[in-house]
Amino acid sequence: MPKNSKVTQREHSSEHVTESVADLLALEEPVDYKQSVLNVAGGPGGKQAAAEEELDTEDRPAWNSKLQYILAQIGFSVGLGNIWRFPYLCQKNGGGAYLVPYLVLLIIIGIPLFFLELAVGQRIRRGSIGVWHYVCPRLGGIGFSSCIVCLFVGLYYNVIIGWSIFYFFKSFQYPLPWSECPVVRNGTAAVVEAECEKSSATTYFWYREALDISNSISESGGLNWKMTLCLLVAWTIVGMAVIKGIQSSGKVMYFSSLFPYVVLACFLVRGLLLRGAVDGILHMFTPKLDKMLDPQVWREAATQVFFALGLGFGGVIAFSSYNKQDNNCHFDAALVALINFFTSVLATLVVFAVLGFKANIMNEKCVVENAEKILGYLHTNVLSQDLIPPHVNFSHLTTKDYSEMYKVIMTVKEDHFSALGLDPCVLEDELDKSVQGTGLAFIAFTEAMTHFPASPFWSVMFFLMLINLGLGSMIGTMAGITTPIIDTFKVPKEMFTVGCCVFAFFVGLLFVQRSGNYFVTMFDDYSATLPLTVIVILENIAVAWIYGTKKFMQELTEMLGFRPYRFYFYMWKFVSPLCMAVLTTASIIQLGVTPPGYSAWIKEEAAERYLYFPDWAMALLIILIVVATLPIPVVFVLRHFHLLSDGSNTLSVSYKKGRMMKDISNLEENDETRFILSKVPSEAPSPMPSPTSSAAGRARPGGDMLYILLCVFYFYCICNLYMWV
Numbered sequence: 001m002p003k004n005s006k007v008t009q010r011e012h013s014s015e016h017v018t019e020s021v022a023d024l025l026a027l028e029e030p031v032d033y034k035q036s037v038l039n040v041a042g043g044p045g046g047k048q049a050a051a052e053e054e055l056d057t058e059d060r061p062a063w064n065s066k067l068q069y070i071l072a073q074i075g076f077s078v079g080l081g082n083i084w085r086f087p088y089l090c091q092k093n094g095g096g097a098y099l100v101p102y103l104v105l106l107i108i109i110g111i112p113l114f115f116l117e118l119a120v121g122q123r124i125r126r127g128s129i130g131v132w133h134y135v136c137p138r139l140g141g142i143g144f145s146s147c148i149v150c151l152f153v154g155l156y157y158n159v160i161i162g163w164s165i166f167y168f169f170k171s172f173q174y175p176l177p178w179s180e181c182p183v184v185r186n187g188t189a190a191v192v193e194a195e196c197e198k199s200s201a202t203t204y205f206w207y208r209e210a211l212d213i214s215n216s217i218s219e220s221g222g223l224n225w226k227m228t229l230c231l232l233v234a235w236t237i238v239g240m241a242v243i244k245g246i247q248s249s250g251k252v253m254y255f256s257s258l259f260p261y262v263v264l265a266c267f268l269v270r271g272l273l274l275r276g277a278v279d280g281i282l283h284m285f286t287p288k289l290d291k292m293l294d295p296q297v298w299r300e301a302a303t304q305v306f307f308a309l310g311l312g313f314g315g316v317i318a319f320s321s322y323n324k325q326d327n328n329c330h331f332d333a334a335l336v337a338l339i340n341f342f343t344s345v346l347a348t349l350v351v352f353a354v355l356g357f358k359a360n361i362m363n364e365k366c367v368v369e370n371a372e373k374i375l376g377y378l379h380t381n382v383l384s385q386d387l388i389p390p391h392v393n394f395s396h397l398t399t400k401d402y403s404e405m406y407k408v409i410m411t412v413k414e415d416h417f418s419a420l421g422l423d424p425c426v427l428e429d430e431l432d433k434s435v436q437g438t439g440l441a442f443i444a445f446t447e448a449m450t451h452f453p454a455s456p457f458w459s460v461m462f463f464l465m466l467i468n469l470g471l472g473s474m475i476g477t478m479a480g481i482t483t484p485i486i487d488t489f490k491v492p493k494e495m496f497t498v499g500c501c502v503f504a505f506f507v508g509l510l511f512v513q514r515s516g517n518y519f520v521t522m523f524d525d526y527s528a529t530l531p532l533t534v535i536v537i538l539e540n541i542a543v544a545w546i547y548g549t550k551k552f553m554q555e556l557t558e559m560l561g562f563r564p565y566r567f568y569f570y571m572w573k574f575v576s577p578l579c580m581a582v583l584t585t586a587s588i589i590q591l592g593v594t595p596p597g598y599s600a601w602i603k604e605e606a607a608e609r610y611l612y613f614p615d616w617a618m619a620l621l622i623i624l625i626v627v628a629t630l631p632i633p634v635v636f637v638l639r640h641f642h643l644l645s646d647g648s649n650t651l652s653v654s655y656k657k658g659r660m661m662k663d664i665s666n667l668e669e670n671d672e673t674r675f676i677l678s679k680v681p682s683e684a685p686s687p688m689p690s691p692t693s694s695a696a697g698r699a700r701p702g703g704d705m706l707y708i709l710l711c712v713f714y715f716y717c718i719c720n721l722y723m724w725v
Helices: 006-010 021-027 044-056 066-077 080-092 095-124 128-135 141-170 194-198 201-210 225-242 246-256 259-272 277-285 289-293 295-309 315-320 329-379 399-412 427-431 438-449 455-489 493-512 516-527 529-560 566-593 615-629 631-640 673-677 703-724
Strands: 017-020 183-186 189-192 597-602 607-612 650-656 659-665
Touching (some): 066 246, 066 315, 066 455, 080 329, 095 128, 095 277, 095 529, 095 566, 128 529, 141 201, 141 493, 141 529, 141 615, 141 631, 201 438, 225 246, 225 455, 246 259, 315 455, 329 399, 329 427, 438 455, 455 493, 493 516, 529 615, 615 631
Antiparallel strands (some): 183 189, 597 607
């Protein structure tokens, strides 16, 4: 090359330089490029090796070990939902009968799509934005939508970690502060707080001491400073864990992913030794078969599969992008999915064992209170002593004796029975009381722990477990935001990560108002579910129908060294998209039938009341859903009409640390590649696969029709959303 060549001048420099093809053609004299150092693949056998060398030596972080990577994926997928949402859904949807739809959907939707995300991340080695730009540039908006959904979820998810931090520090005292109702002075008399007396000690502590909650979402009530401080601590912990990328978060995963299993195992052993634990477990595994045919059960099972495996968030893709290309992601997908399912079942066993113990305690309390009522009626001659079976001993009254006595009184006093105010005190009724979401952890489980020996120890362990579960999921969620942005826009990692955490903290102040819990419900139950479903469907369509299932399977065969089961071909191509389309329609119909709302805590009544979201909250909810999905049609339209470049017809050459590397992206048959490398573009090795060659919208027959169908699908979702509103 000439001495004034940019390549010659910088060949031995350690500075990273990128030159465009236009500059090279304009400034360089004609040379024999077949003999040039730019010709990195001289023969057919060297092309693949050169490309693989470029990929392997790319300046990208990598996991220190396979174990660290697996723990990261487990930490991301196994989260707070495994501890309270899965047990609640089991309790609500027929116990063991719920496991059938969950397992079916895990096999036909969950594992195939989880494997798909692992494979594309590992193959392309980019975050979600880069991956979907490569697979199909016109659907590059999928990556941006994933980032937005991750942001929405991260905003409220860290608030839940903040709640756990608050309870964690409150657990270092005996007795636990939620074990008894507070006593207030009314002049010279000491009386129990009325709100607590009407509800329970744990319920009062949650709603009044922890959240200091308002009566509705429209009553802001100002900031809850205790929770604001806890939120700051939570974001500080998350920021420190992810600031260095996988170099810092990978080390955190050794503790945050393994510690919860130690705690769950301890709780399981302790729970099984509790009186009444078997009643709770039998109640869980007793299937209500009629629930298996309920479409609502299948819809909720599908939603749980999406959230449990982290599908559509981008965290799975981000973590797998740091793998070597020969990693067996096929095995990883099955392993992580099965561990996730095992964790959910294990957590459900623990929860039902503890709730069985609590149900027995509450049932015995019910028997004692109603026995005192009966004794009062006997002393005042409201009831005759003849109604009491002779073997009944009020000093040692069993639930069986009370049940027999209750039935006799109800039969004899049928006309006036309701005036007596007696309760049946049936154990199954206590077990059937569903406590949803956060209430299961912060009300039901905390109440049960107050009856444990050494209750502060178990409380500390429980909330430390919740903090670690939440931290593992937050690390994956943050990776779903930072990895694609850093890959695409080359922003400084540390500065961008800190900026994200600071921004999220200030936006998260919305959730630590006195009405903040209602906004958590809005974000958790509604704002992410529909966008995630749309994202996952489009991911499936982009790979299976636009990129091509056969081509994708062939690339997997080359990458893994073996051909994945044919099962995945049919799941990706036909079964998964069809099932998800049906479930999306069912979700929208369900929203239309049951307008969005939330459970409000009414202070004066000391009880929950279901309220519908007001108009302004509905408008906010719609805006959130539209914002989360808007990048998909926007990027599609801009690239379809060539208003936004997809990287076509560009070639860049990079030099770094004394050796030259070329980075070719999106080349067509008439590009200048043949003049630079003396090869047709399909023969030119590349450190990154070409988006144009892979995004077969231009290359594959029927590609335009598929794009039209995608437009129709998105329009269909918007129309359904409009009808729902």
